[in-house]
Amino acid sequence: MSDIKVKICGLSTEETMEAALDAGADMVGLMFFPKSPRHVSLTEACKLADMARGRAEIVAVTVNMDLDGLSRIKELVGPDTFQFHGSETPESLAAAKVMHGTKVMKAISISEKADLEQAHYYAIVADRILFDAKPPKDSVLPGGNGVSFDWTVLKDLDLPKPFMLSGGLKMDNVAEAIRLSGAREIDLSSGVEREKGVKDPDLIRAFMAAVKGAEVAAVKE
Numbered sequence: 729m730s731d732i733k734v735k736i737c738g739l740s741t742e743e744t745m746e747a748a749l750d751a752g753a754d755m756v757g758l759m760f761f762p763k764s765p766r767h768v769s770l771t772e773a774c775k776l777a778d779m780a781r782g783r784a785e786i787v788a789v790t791v792n793m794d795l796d797g798l799s800r801i802k803e804l805v806g807p808d809t810f811q812f813h814g815s816e817t818p819e820s821l822a823a824a825k826v827m828h829g830t831k832v833m834k835a836i837s838i839s840e841k842a843d844l845e846q847a848h849y850y851a852i853v854a855d856r857i858l859f860d861a862k863p864p865k866d867s868v869l870p871g872g873n874g875v876s877f878d879w880t881v882l883k884d885l886d887l888p889k890p891f892m893l894s895g896g897l898k899m900d901n902v903a904e905a906i907r908l909s910g911a912r913e914i915d916l917s918s919g920v921e922r923e924k925g926v927k928d929p930d931l932i933r934a935f936m937a938a939v940k941g942a943e944v945a946a947v948k949e
């Protein structure tokens with residue numbers, strides 16, 4: 729195992745964006761969901777995206793956003809990828825891909841193995857699938873809740889597109905998550921926060937070091 733791809737999501741300050749880029753994050757996520765504590769305005773997002781351009785893939789995270797909203801983000805922020813984290817259909821992903829010329833990633837909520845089935849439909853149009861845990865019943869957020877699912881359900885998954893694992897990842901469990909799921913790409917938000925919505929540069933660096941450690945350990949196995 730080597731070269732695990734890492735996405736750090738919900739970056740909202742220049743300090744934490746720089747920490748993520750400097751530590752080698754492959755993808756950085758900007759949150760465009762007003763109910764999220766990681767939500768950024770278009771102006772903030774432009775600044776953060778300019779820091780990341782050419783250094784990491786810029787992902788705009790949206791939840792059931794209309795085409796006008798997506799167009800504004802595309803024109804002003806210029807993401808490489810749209811992440812769809814709501815109940816968007818494969819058809820709406822295809823429309824966004826054609827209209828905006830970006831890559832598209834669809835988040836799928838998992839609580840049991842049967843939930844993986846829908847990934848095969850989305851994988852026809854999506855460039856990447858993101859598996860996240862089903863949100864707790866009382867949560868207003870469809871993602872970013874810091875909860876995990878049974879990683880072993882992903883083992884030996886056969887999809888025609890790459891997939892990312894997310895949900896409750898942090899430095900203490902990432903090695904185990906990679907080992908049990910077989911994921912080559914991971915995504916996290918809460919696990920590098922000192923309080924809800926507040927990313928911590930030290931936790932970002934420690935997380936990236938833990939991923940490197942997991943890679944080295946796997947090569948020795």
Ligand SMILES: O=C(O)c1ccccc1N[C@@H]1O[C@H](COP(=O)(O)O)[C@@H](O)[C@H]1O
Nearest residue numbers: 737764871872873874895896916917918
């Ligand atoms: O982070 C959020 O606030 C959020 C809001 C709405 C949709 C998605 C969101 N985050 C995504 O969820 C994963 C998992 O988060 P966590 O690591 O369990 O906190 C995160 O990486 C984002 O892609």
